[in-house]
Amino acid sequence: xxxxxxxxxxQYCQVCGLPAEYCEFGSEFDKCKPWLIQNAPxxxxxxxxxxxxxxxxxxxxxxxxxxxxxxDSGSSSxxxxxxxxxxxxxxxxxxxxxxVVIEKVVRNKRKCITTVKGLELFGxxxxxxSKKLGKKFATGASVVKGPTDKEQIDVQGDISYDIVEFITExxxxxxxxxxxxxxxxxxxxxx
Numbered sequence: 001x002x003x004x005x006x007x008x009x010x011q012y013c014q015v016c017g018l019p020a021e022y023c024e025f026g027s028e029f030d031k032c033k034p035w036l037i038q039n040a041p042x043x044x045x046x047x048x049x050x051x052x053x054x055x056x057x058x059x060x061x062x063x064x065x066x067x068x069x070x071x072d073s074g075s076s077s078x079x080x081x082x083x084x085x086x087x088x089x090x091x092x093x094x095x096x097x098x099x100v101v102i103e104k105v106v107r108n109k110r111k112c113i114t115t116v117k118g119l120e121l122f123g124x125x126x127x128x129x130s131k132k133l134g135k136k137f138a139t140g141a142s143v144v145k146g147p148t149d150k151e152q153i154d155v156q157g158d159i160s161y162d163i164v165e166f167i168t169e170x171x172x173x174x175x176x177x178x179x180x181x182x183x184x185x186x187x188x189x190x191x
């Protein structure tokens with residue numbers, strides 16, 4: 001009787017999450033190189049040669065620079081890494097910028113809707129904010145899901161003239177520098 005084939009064991013990169021054979025096609029191959037040299041040297045023999053050459057250069061540099069003080073080397077030994085969430089397949093999800101975006105949308109030639117996006121990033125409850133905006137400007141205001149499935153506040157009417165002042169006075173956590181208008185498809189700071 002024939003022997004059953006055994007399943008192939010795939011080794012995944014701990015840096016980018018791709019199989020080790022495909023790291024070179026990922027967006028962070030430079031960050032993967034040390035891991036590949038240590039864990040999969042047979043897949044990339046050129047990396048091993050390159051690393052050995054770099055080690056030899058480092059040793060030569062250290063021998064030449066024995067007179068440099070040790071206090072200077074400790075301050076910038078390791079670069080600070082930013083916090084980035086990694087998704088499967090090596091994709092990166094960056095943190096959202098804390099900003100409030102105000103956009104005026106015209107419908108039916110005369111009617112305007114002012115949309116306010118990003119208040120929830122400052123810890124503002126959107127339902128309370130829509131009630132306050134509706135009372136302040138004597139219009140209808142509601143929380144709706146936008147085109148990107150994120151919640152935003154729609155306020156009836158063109159209230160973009162007073163809304164920045166109202167937001168900064170009502171919610172002190174929202175600085176005026178973090179509020180932007182979208183005019184003609186461009187993001188313009190409100191301040």
